[in-house]
Amino acid sequence: MKKVLQAVFQVLASSALACVLLILLMAVTFVGTLEQVDLGIYEVKRRYFESLITVHWFFNKVPVPLPGVYLLTFLAGVNLVCGGLVRIKKGISQWGVVVAHAAVVILLVGGWVKHEYGEEGYMTLHEAEVSNEFETPLDWEIAIWKKDAAPITEYVIPHRDFAHASQDHPVTFQHPDLPLDIQVTAFFPNCLPQPAGAQTDVPSADGFILQPISEKTKLEEQIPGAVVQLQPKNATAVNVGLLWGAQRGPWVVRSNDETWVVDFRRQRRLLPFAIRLDKFTRELHPRTNLPRAFSSDITRIENGEEFPAKISMNEPLRHKGYTLYQASWGPQNAPEGTRLFSTLAVSYDPAERLPLYSCVVLTAGLVFHFGWMLYRRLRRIAEENAS
Amino acid sequence: MALAACSKPADRMEIKQLRTIDAAFRQVPEAMSSSERFGFSTSSPASPRRQSKSVSLSWKVPEGWEPLPTGGMRAASFRIGTGAECVVSLLPGTGGGLEANINRWRHQMGLEPLSSEAIAALPKIHVLGVASPYVEMSGTFTGMSGTPQPDWALLGTICLLPESSIFVKLTGPADEVLSQREAFQTFCQSLQQ
Secondary structure, eight states: OHHHHHHHHHHHTOHHHHHHHHHHHHHHHHHHHHHHHHHOHHHHIIIIISOSEEEEEETTTEEEEEEOHHHHHHHHHHHIIIIIIIISOOSHHHHHHHHHHHHHHHHHHHHHHHHHHOEEEEEEEETTOEEEEEEEEEEEEEEEEETTOSSEEEEEEEHHHHTTOOSSSOEEEEOTTOSEEEEEEEEESSEEEEEOTTOOSSOEETTEEEEEOOTTSOGGGOOOEEEEEEEETTOOOOEEEEEETTOSSOEEEEETTEEEEEEEEEEEEEEEEEEEEEEEEEEEOTTSSOEEEEEEEEEEEETTEEEEEEEETTBOEEETTEEEEEEEEESTTOOTTOOOEEEEEEEEOTTTTHHHHHHHHHHHHHHHHHHHHHHHHHHHHHHHHHO | OHHHHHSOOOSEEEOOEEEEEOGGGOOOOSOOOHHHHTTSOOSSOOOHHHHTTOOOOBOOOOTTEEEOOOBTTEEEEEEETTTEEEEEEEEETTTTOHHHHHHHHHHHTTOOOOOHHHHHTSOEEEETTEEEEEEEEEEEEEOTTOOEEEEEEEEEEEEEOSSEEEEEEEEEEHHHHHTTHHHHHHHHHHOBO
């Protein structure tokens, strides 16, 4: 048994494995980048970069299983620890190399933490608008709250909980403080609302149905929809409504003498601070509508205190692990005087500082290693000259 | 964990996420009908969130095209001849995607779907400066009414803009539709933002 474990360790620590992993990483990154043209960035991330194993169709005809980047980077980390930290000869001449390997391990850990616990999304604000929320790019949520309540308590159902709902398998959501149950009787990943017409075999509400569309559309371009029923806990009357990702407003419905708002929107995340857009500035190239530069003067509001800041294309705002970048603005081609909006990309990375620490450790390790090599070389030359 | 992943999803769940929000962060419009919410009519204002990325269009109406009432998703609508109709629709994003929508139109005409390669090879017309696929289809049209209409035709184009899509679709009896081919293309090319 010990021999088997030793053999496994030898393989995991070998430089041959490191070479194979690097070649596979290069190959998967290459085919994944090409696939992005057809599949879109999020589907490619899911299939090639966040998976343990994937199947790539070469020329759309030949299926070839490939390891995913998630598995490859995990194995690369194991290889680095086994070969670069455990098996390596310890001594002052190797100390710098060990430190450099440790720095790369820190970098990999940082990447893993960001993948597992990081968040990304967008926040769109008009001038004078304040928000402490941002929307994630892929997932959706159903939110229900009582109209005219202050403050508002939103009951939020995340995408993963209703994504499997269908006519054969409806899902009911409840809460002890909520006087009604919400049943999702169908969910369509990509659909368009259409007048119901003569179709009777699909659920309809208020004269409309949701028409499913092929899921071949890129993930980020799909507009999902759901059929929901509101069932008061102490009454039998049921309200049925359709929710669609591009609807112009939430479904506002009377149930049991109370007015409820049911919204269907991209999943929202709360920031630990609020952002107010004070002024959006766009500079155009002379005599054109092409933007040369654009920036947002914002105020970060936290615990009642206000902190003004400016976010421009290469100058993000960083605070509490969140980074807010200037992403876009609109409406595009708007004439002078149009009320513009600014869209900020929001990225949360709990390990935001790890790449910096990794670079510092890596630099220290390499400086020590090459410094030590130089010192030994100079000492040998001095000894040769002396003899 | 593997057992949990394989287990049947629950059909009754408790809502676990509660958020307390200042009412100022939630501007809720008055109750809207489904028609208003989905952009088929516009008696209520759209929420600022969705309205902000809208596109306004102008166009040159071909001779013999009679404007019809529009609203919301329908930016323009025309009656042509006795039974043909041309509709210009605006949708956010890609409105479900180019391939899906062209094949949805083909399904409505009782035709087989096209492959990605065939869709990429469709002839193009320039709409708002964007080379947009142009389609002509003939067959039995089955629209939302569910009534099959034999010997009908469909002319259409889909223009994908950065944040929205424009769908122009002319349907009706084949002889009336196909006689409007040139007018349809001229109309599409006359669209301006």
